[in-house]
Structures are given as C-alpha cells and as structure tokens.
Amino acid sequence: MNPTHIHTALTMTRRLRRLRRTPALRALVRETRLSPDMFMLPLFVCEGEGVRREVPSMPGVFNLSVDEAVKEVEAAKADGINSVILFGIPDHKDSVGSLAYDADAPVQSAIRAIKRAAPDALVATDVCLCEYTDHGHCGIVIDQEIANDPSVEQLVRAAVSHAVAGADMVAPSDMMDGRVGAIRQALDERGFANTAIMAYAAKYCSAFYGPFRDAAGSAPQFGDRRSHQMDPANSAEALREVELDIAEGADIVMVKPAMTYLDVIARVKDTFDFPTAAYHVSGEYAMLKAAARNGWIDEPRAMLETMTSIRRAGADIIITYYAREAARAIA
C-alpha cells in the first residue's frame, strides 16, 4: 500500500518526538552539556630535551621532555584546555622510588617550567610510586607485600615535593589507606594549605590501564595490584573509600576507570554531592583509537558520546587523553 494513503491519527497529548525534530529544538532541551573547562589532560613527562615520543598503544599521546611539555600545555590552552595532570617517567628507578620526590626529576621540573610559561594553567600531579620503583609496585615492598604505612611516608614526600615546585593540586593514585590524611597534614604543616588534593578514591584494579603502563614503564615485575586497588565487582565499598577520603580532607574525589564504572560515578555523585572526577583511562582511549583506525566506528561521535555519558553519570571533571580533541569538537 502507498504509505501516503495511511491517515491514522493517533490521539496523544504527549508526543516526545516533537522536541527532537530540529537541531535547534534538540539543543534547547539538551540535558547534558560538555565544556572544555571540565577536561583535564594527562601528560607524561620524561628526561631529556626535545623529546616527543609517541606511545605505540596510545596514538596522539607522547612522552614529552619538560620543554615539549610546556609546548603541549600552550597548545592545549589554545584549544581551550587549561588543566593538566602530570605523570613522571624517570630514567632511573630504585626499590623505594626515590626520584618520586627529587626536586629535579621530570615532574617537579615540569611544574616549574609550566608555571613560568603559563601561570594561569592549572597543574595537577599524579602521586604514586609505580613509575619510580624498579619492581613497578605503587609502594614499598616488604616480604613480597606492599607495606601500607611505609609507602604512605614515601607518597607524602612526593606530594610535598610537588607542592614545593608549585603544583596547584596533588592527586594520590596509589590506593594506600590513610594517604589523603597524611598528605593533607604534611602540606598544611609546611605552609601549603592552599594545595588541593584530588583523591583517586575509587580506583579499580582494571585491565584498562595496560597502555598507560606501556607509556610509563610501570607494569609490576611480579604479582598485581589487587591488594590495594578495588575489586571491579564492588560498589558499596567505593562509597566507603570516598567517604574516608572526604573525611581525610580530599577536595575532589575520583572514580577510575570511567566507562565500565558509570554506575559508581552516579552513586558517588548522588551520595556525597562532592566535586567528582572520572578518569577515562588509557585502555578506554586505546579501544576507541583502535576501532577508529580500522574504520569500525565514527571516532568524533564515539568520543563525544563517551564524554557525554561520563558527564551524564555525574562527573564534574573528566580526565582524558581526548581532552584537546573533545574541546576542539565542541568549540
């Protein structure tokens, strides 16, 4: 039958398609909006000069020497991205991660150089030992176990050294118990009451960190991270982690990874209504890049749909390797 001859008119008061008819209507009623202000760009800072080495499993992401990191911050600012989080890739590692708190290591040098070149950029730093230990663990290993309290002592040293170099915010990602409180106290005692703490509060033991460990050379040489990072099966426990970190003085709490933990982001935001960050991690980025390179997905759409879903779940801040591309796409 010719479809134009169908004239059945249903009687309905509510037709939801009415507001989906044109781009202007859809924009008017859009519930979730993205803004470049909410993105934070991770940067991997290494030794040397003029180094810009692409991470094989993360197209578009580089190991950058300090001078190149400064250029990247300036380029990111031109795209509308004003916040970065720094990770260090030292040339030398030892059993206690001493370069994590060396004033002349890549991260500390990069903080100073970025603050000199772009004083209004927000510089956050990842605080962990895994990039600095020869065994690749996030803490001090005693009898094959990651010893909590001695590890916290080292993390405090690292966080303080970042604050001394001029970081606006430190972000402990180690998942040791009690580290947020210890870092807060040490910062306050040394006159860094204004240095903020973004706690990796609910950080899961995830397969999606693989490409990061390539980038940072931080894969554990034995064992895994199950004794400190969270079991992917748990979400009530995430609330306990977040509650403790808030009580210990965290200014921002983070859920990580993002896409496979949208329910956790939503629960954390609903329960605490606290500034909440989500980390769209290396493996999540790599999956999209790989599929896009094979022509299997439309990358710009998949990227924005992903960022929108993380925002819709309740994240106020999204840490993502896509920060610059996303900011350009929504400009």
Ligand code: PBG
């Ligand atoms: C630890 C740290 C990791 C990531 C951020 N901070 C790695 C890990 O826990 O093994 C992962 C980030 C990513 O995968 O993008 N310093």
